[in-house]
Amino acid sequence: MFRNVFGRLLTEPIRVHRYLKNAPLIQRATADSVPARSFSDVKDEVQQQPFDTSLLEFLVCPLSKKPLRYEAETSELINEELGIAYPVVNGIPNMIPQEARLLQKDADASTSPTQE
């Protein structure tokens, strides 16, 4: 029984060391004094996170409460009716009307998202 424990005690630090080697960027990011360069490294990694399309089941436009269409190339959620697009940053959709972009096709600038 003790042999098992000793065996684990020996392999555990090796496993932890290996884990630590693979996660220096994450550690650096959580440190308080973060140099700008390493922070941008983490940002690039995090940017890869995809948008969870199962959210579209109940996610709607906050203004019109109508369903949205996900545009993968520009990483935006589009409301065709109002002609606005909500950005998806790092896989997190930003559903604040003021942050939405008017689609270029809509020349009618009077329907700005902030008017509600």
Added chain:
Amino acid sequence: MAASMRLLLRRVIRLSHRYNNVTAAGGSARSGCCWGPSTCRCFSDVAGDRSTHFGFETVPETEKAKRVYKVFENVAQKYDTMNDVMSLGIHRLWKDMLLHAMHPQPGARLLDVAGGTGDISFRFLEYVRSQQERQKRRTARSMQTPSSQDISDNYSTEDEDTSQESRAVVCDINKEMLNVGRKRADSMGISAGLSWVVGNAEELPFDDDQFDIYTIAFGIRNVTHIDQALQEALRVLKPGGRFMCLEFSKVTNPVLARIYDAYSFQMIPVLGEVIAGDWKSYQYLVESIRKFPDQEEFKHMIEDAGFYCVKYNNLTSGVVALHSGFKL
């Protein structure tokens, strides 16, 4: 080192003077705010430009949201540490009590508004998972000698479970808080059934009748139009859904109230300065607690929004109140 200490001391004295001048005003403001935000709106509508409170300051409504955003943007990185320090770790007990009162069942859908760093959602998912395991253990125990019918039933129920997975959606107006929360989730290994959305509590980007439970923990006092947030809560909840709100409230015991006030105004901004390097944000925090309506008044506001069976429990003698209502 000595210079910074002297600066700190001077700030403490200056702010405690300000507090002494302001308590007189604060006291009258407290009775004033009992009229309710609706009365304030009548007056300011006539004036043509709406104003509301930001701590003890009066600001135009449009500015409040921006300033609240900046406060949480500044404190996001140190938010969890500060919570532990300021409440001496008691905030964990408050949140655990919220979960116990909630008692969610597997398959429930939670909307955690002003969820920020995700405390409630993490607890929700862990609670539901342990419930699921308990259920499985119970069925396993009762199925020591299964018949062939039982075995085939078991296979079909397993499929149901995966389609009825519990989900938690964290919604917050502040991206920074959500990013901190997501990093925490990744480090804790919680990712299944957890979603993050940037949204405004007054204009939720969710369809009607979608959620079983709506929680807002320590967030509703930062909302500019509380009644709008309550109406949105009613909208997105399923019929039979539950609204739960944890918020700082009025302490019932007068002696404890004096101690609590002294602690809030003398200690918390100092801690904020020392740990998070931000005095003003934590000053706003303690002031906003004083401006928020008390337990009974908030209960009336929830009832006005259309919730039924509205009740509240005082936690820690009223430092925190847990309000609950149902959409029927």
